[in-house]
Amino acid sequence: MAATEIDVKYVAHLARLTLSPEEEQKIGAQLGNILGYIEKLRELDVSEVQPTAHAVPLINVMRPDEVRPSLPTEEALRNAPAKANGLFLVPKIVE
Amino acid sequence: MLNQLTISELTAKVARKEVSAREVMQSCLDQIGRIDGQIHAFLSYDAADALAQADALDKVVAGGAAANRPLLGAPIGIKDVLAVKGQPLNCASKILGKFVSPYDATVIQRLKAAGAIVFGRLNMDEFAMGSSTENSAFGVTRNPWDTSRIPGGSSGGSAAAVAADECLAALGTDTGGSIRQPAALCGCVGLKPTYGRVSRYGLVAFASSLDQIGPFTKDVRDAAMLLEVLSGVDHADSTSVPQPVPHYAAGLTGEIKGLKIGLPKEYMVGGLDPEVNQAVQNAVKQLQQLGAEVIEISLPHTDYAVATYYIVATAEASANLARFDGIRYGARVEGSDPISLYGNTRGAGFGAEVKRRIILGTYVLSSGYYDAYYLRAQKVRTLIRQDFLKAFEKVDVIVTPTSPTAAFKIGEKSDDPLQMYLSDIFTISCNLAGICGVSLPCGFTANPKLPIGLQVLGKPFGEETLLKVAHAYEQSTRWHKEKPIGKLTRR
Numbered sequence: 340m341a342a343t344e345i346d347v348k349y350v351a352h353l354a355r356l357t358l359s360p361e362e363e364q365k366i367g368a369q370l371g372n373i374l375g376y377i378e379k380l381r382e383l384d385v386s387e388v389q390p391t392a393h394a395v396p397l398i399n400v401m402r403p404d405e406v407r408p409s410l411p412t413e414e415a416l417r418n419a420p421a422k423a424n425g426l427f428l429v430p431k432i433v434e
Numbered sequence: 435m436l437n438q439l440t441i442s443e444l445t446a447k448v449a450r451k452e453v454s455a456r457e458v459m460q461s462c463l464d465q466i467g468r469i470d471g472q473i474h475a476f477l478s479y480d481a482a483d484a485l486a487q488a489d490a491l492d493k494v495v496a497g498g499a500a501a502n503r504p505l506l507g508a509p510i511g512i513k514d515v516l517a518v519k520g521q522p523l524n525c526a527s528k529i530l531g532k533f534v535s536p537y538d539a540t541v542i543q544r545l546k547a548a549g550a551i552v553f554g555r556l557n558m559d560e561f562a563m564g565s566s567t568e569n570s571a572f573g574v575t576r577n578p579w580d581t582s583r584i585p586g587g588s589s590g591g592s593a594a595a596v597a598a599d600e601c602l603a604a605l606g607t608d609t610g611g612s613i614r615q616p617a618a619l620c621g622c623v624g625l626k627p628t629y630g631r632v633s634r635y636g637l638v639a640f641a642s643s644l645d646q647i648g649p650f651t652k653d654v655r656d657a658a659m660l661l662e663v664l665s666g667v668d669h670a671d672s673t674s675v676p677q678p679v680p681h682y683a684a685g686l687t688g689e690i691k692g693l694k695i696g697l698p699k700e701y702m703v704g705g706l707d708p709e710v711n712q713a714v715q716n717a718v719k720q721l722q723q724l725g726a727e728v729i730e731i732s733l734p735h736t737d738y739a740v741a742t743y744y745i746v747a748t749a750e751a752s753a754n755l756a757r758f759d760g761i762r763y764g765a766r767v768e769g770s771d772p773i774s775l776y777g778n779t780r781g782a783g784f785g786a787e788v789k790r791r792i793i794l795g796t797y798v799l800s801s802g803y804y805d806a807y808y809l810r811a812q813k814v815r816t817l818i819r820q821d822f823l824k825a826f827e828k829v830d831v832i833v834t835p836t837s838p839t840a841a842f843k844i845g846e847k848s849d850d851p852l853q854m855y856l857s858d859i860f861t862i863s864c865n866l867a868g869i870c871g872v873s874l875p876c877g878f879t880a881n882p883k884l885p886i887g888l889q890v891l892g893k894p895f896g897e898e899t900l901l902k903v904a905h906a907y908e909q910s911t912r913w914h915k916e917k918p919i920g921k922l923t924r925r
Contacts, residue, residue, distance in 0.1 A: 345797060347793060350793050350796050350797045350800065351793060352777075353796050353800060354752060354780075354792050354793060354796040355756075355759065355773065355776040355777050355780060356777060356780045356781055356784070356789060356792055356793070357774075357777035357778050357780070357781030358781060358789065359781075362786075362789065366789065366790050366793055369790060369851055369852075370790065370793060370794055370797070372851075372852055373744065373794065373851065373852055373855075374794075376740075376741060376852055377741045377744065377745060377807070379737070379738065379741055380738060380741050380742065380745075380810050380811060380814055381810075383735075383738065383814060383817070385810060385813035385814060385817070388813040388814075388816050388817060389813070389816055390809055390812030390813050390815070390816060391812055391813075391815040391816040391819055392643060392812060393629075393643050393673065393868075394629045394643065394819060394866070394867060394868020394869075394894075395628070395629050395630040395673070395675055395868050395894065397630070397672070397673065397675065400672040400673075402669045402672075410536055410537065414536045415536070417534070417536060418531075418532075418533050418534065418536070418762070418763035418764070419761075419762055419763060420531070420760060420761075420763070420764065420765065420766035421766065427761055427762055429761055429772055429775075430768070430769065430770070430771055430772055430775055431771075432771075432772060
């Protein structure tokens, strides 16, 4: 698969990742190479195979529905880059 | 020197009050002061906190209450991806800024309860993405056997610190070989437990269906002791499995007569270094002499493992790393609106390999490509897992090289991500299949002298047999007694 087939700018937007034009070009070329290698998976017939999401399937894992102590607000906010009034501070979202 | 002891040697001495926990901790700190400038295994360490933990343990011993603390006084270094309350956590990335963990990971709670001294932040590839520790935002770690070479990765700091006797053991994490490969390249023991054996609570997730925490140690007995402490179900991690935890160290009898050992024919591939191949063949002969039966087996989908892994792992990573957005923690780069704030923060905070994998993972999950890449990879994952389950109907463990080569030079592969990915060829399948594996020393290359690792793979929750085989081999050799230290102090 050729490098040009990946729209790195669009994928970077989906990932909320700002890239420089140089990064876009470099990553595009490298991913073209990697995706070319990954193409080998097409050699296999997987039409009758069930997908594996987890190697050790556990079903309906429950814990007791009990109130337990959790991280105090002050602790949860301690690493925040901006905070006010016990809340995370973010740029304005609505006018 | 006390820092050179194994945990089993040390804890006996501490309990008998022959040495204090403080003396051991100080001995490790002294070693770090002497040599860490040459290898850079530690990103940081809090000496005052470590010594305070040691003093508290010495008080426990003096008070006669040291029972049920199997790791009493053992200084254990921690990979910079696990939360230790009150200590920094950066995942060797700039994006976490001055983050300080507000709680202990479950494995850290368990180590502390077992009497270990938990200290230091060990270097790694950023967010555990890499095989050389060159992707750390804070500088490369160097291999203690040859400081012009990489220590392996992503847990390169953990492997180098244990090999250089800077701590008695260390914790690392293994998503595609990140414990076993650096253990092989630095000449120590590295164990990846079965998926679900050890709680992942407090581990910063890379690929949640593949990640496991495990120990780096100086011998197999210590790995067994640590695994017993780390293992067990945890309500904070719903993927931890409620299987009883055996007394692993008790199973190390040295007796492996009649056990069946599988040799996968697909692992004798081109690119396998002749000296590595010879060391592994010699180890197989040694296992036969110890009474094991060797059987050739086939894992027919081996050739598809690396491609499968780089779809599954990057897809999961692209979702897991969405949380690093500059809102709740870490470094923030402002923007005119939230979307540009996210993009700017992530663009400035993540390194090249992390960006590459986020883009690849986002791409394989994106509309129109999901079935062709992600779903197909999940199906091939089923085939790879079935290969192993079928093989384990015939054999008790599987033996392979851990890495196709010994440690390579710093910079040798850093511009070619695909070549770097292919260096994980022997370790990746284990994570996809969810089984357990260990790497232990099985020889050295001639010139330069570099460690070679033997990988033993076991059935799901088959750590007892895995460790029994590894221990029997180890005790019949001298490889694990060899030290790189002379090389470092002579400089």
